[in-house]
Amino acid sequence: MYKVERKDVIENVKRMMLYSVQTLHKEVIDAFEKASDEENNPLAKSILDKILENHEIANSKDIPLCQDTGIVVCFLEIGRELVFDYDLEEAINVGVSQAYIDGYLRKSIVRHPLNRINTMDNTPAVIHHQFIPGNKLIIHIAPKGGGSENMSTLRMLSPSEGRDGVINFVLETIKNAGGRACPPLIVGVGIGGNFEKCAWLAKKAILRPLDDVTENEIDRNLEIELMDKINKLDVGPMGLGGNTTCIGVKVNSYPCHIASLPVAVNLQCHSARKDEVILVGKEINNTNNR
């Protein structure tokens, strides 16, 4: 059996949070640079350039990309050969708490949706688990902005609405969101499963690398068509027009009930922050643990 130390989880979550709130992945920067070069609309181009300049300033001055430092979403991939003698979720939340307090990041989480009392350390994170073969713990984190999350949608379509229904729902979501989701966007689409599964699929989709090509042909063709149609909506950077409404569309699907066609659309704003770490478990001596 193998073990990942609690302190390593805490330190890595803290490090990833502090890094990701001020740093965009290279693939996202490259996508904005390409979009700026290809943008026909002068206002849209100037906004894209401001987003890039904002990134440079945040990086060089050690400050967040955006005042909204998000709700922390965490996807855990847990190797089946790992054992834990501590509460993994608690350790993740300690890392989040330390990052938001020590890094002077905005604390945006309220203890109850109706009493609105701030927890003062941005915990708890929203944590999802998945088991994988082996002895590694993979932690994906994303500080997710409230604006783009608020414009995300879920609808239980009728199966007869089919592929066109899915496309229309995604386009409707992005049109309705306009500038309020802070485009250019990465659009995560979850299709199938049930009510909660399609939301999970859509959230997981926004964490896929931009150049990730799905093996599923139906999803792959949908991604290509949606990318083209979304960028023809003329929503543009910050909703002020232009041909750069999204820099990526990722579709994840799952089997579903014959009576259902659940679809969720999770929007990721231009502060597309995320990071991941792979922690390899150290072998532990079973006899010492009896």
Ligand code: SF4
């Ligand atoms: S949606 Fe994104 S860019 Fe807009 S305010 Fe929130 S975190 Fe910032």
